[in-house]
Amino acid sequence: MIIECCNLKKEYTADNTLVTAVDNVSLNVAAGEFLVILGHSGSGKTTLLSLIGGLTKPDSGEVLIDGVENWHQGDDALSDMRNSKIGFIFQFASLIPTLTALENILLPLTFGKTPRGGYQQALDILEMVGLPDKANAFPAQLSGGQQRRIAIARAFINQPDIILADEPTGDLDEETEHDILNIFKEYNRKGTTFVVVTHNIHLARTQLDARILEMRRGVLREKVPVAA
Numbered sequence: 001m002i003i004e005c006c007n008l009k010k011e012y013t014a015d016n017t018l019v020t021a022v023d024n025v026s027l028n029v030a031a032g033e034f035l036v037i038l039g040h041s042g043s044g045k046t047t048l049l050s051l052i053g054g055l056t057k058p059d060s061g062e063v064l065i066d067g068v069e070n071w072h073q074g075d076d077a078l079s080d081m082r083n084s085k086i087g088f089i090f091q092f093a094s095l096i097p098t099l100t101a102l103e104n105i106l107l108p109l110t111f112g113k114t115p116r117g118g119y120q121q122a123l124d125i126l127e128m129v130g131l132p133d134k135a136n137a138f139p140a141q142l143s144g145g146q147q148r149r150i151a152i153a154r155a156f157i158n159q160p161d162i163i164l165a166d167e168p169t170g171d172l173d174e175e176t177e178h179d180i181l182n183i184f185k186e187y188n189r190k191g192t193t194f195v196v197v198t199h200n201i202h203l204a205r206t207q208l209d210a211r212i213l214e215m216r217r218g219v220l221r222e223k224v225p226v227a228a
């Protein structure tokens, strides 16, 4: 298993109210799997992805990536693991406004000890996401959907083994959503493991060959794939 979550729990207190964002979640993801987690807003999807990626420390439970527990290693080892193994696609594009599209895509390479991608690969990915002519554009010169595609391209530059994607097609039209999912599928065929979380039932319906789980109020459970 490339990802093993065991009895994960994460609680938040806001306005004196305790919310169990992730409630005793256990989950195994095999290398090369394409997993979709479907759930309404507030069901705990973003928190779960952040726990899996080692960005948030659980209150209890464990996350093992390739057999190594995220928080049983030092901070340096954890950030090395994140940089070398995981590509994050965040819910909001989070591009650096003072860097061009191409520079934003190349940014993760500056953190990794042994970067696997490079300049030419960034141009290739830019073409894959349909924006070959936007290499030198700044984020403010791009539409929301274009910024999102740059953020998706950035997640692939390090050739990560795992992609964690939070509402990756959130503000994209159906055609672009389709293109992006096809890119995901192409990487998945080459072996990249995907965990995609979304509230978008339409996205889940188009992923009939994916494993689909449902999240409700922090609890994860099996879901029978819905017919298109």
Ligand code: ADP
Binding pocket: 012, 013, 014, 019, 020, 021, 039, 040, 041, 042, 043, 044, 045, 046, 047, 048
């Ligand atoms: P989803 O991504 O499915 O919309 P989230 O994981 O963002 O769900 O949130 C799950 C629950 O945890 C929500 O009730 C949310 O308000 C709460 N929550 C998430 N992050 C925080 C935080 N940093 N502080 C307080 N409450 C939070």
Ligand code: MG
Binding pocket: 042, 045, 046, 047, 091, 166
């Ligand atoms: Mg969310």
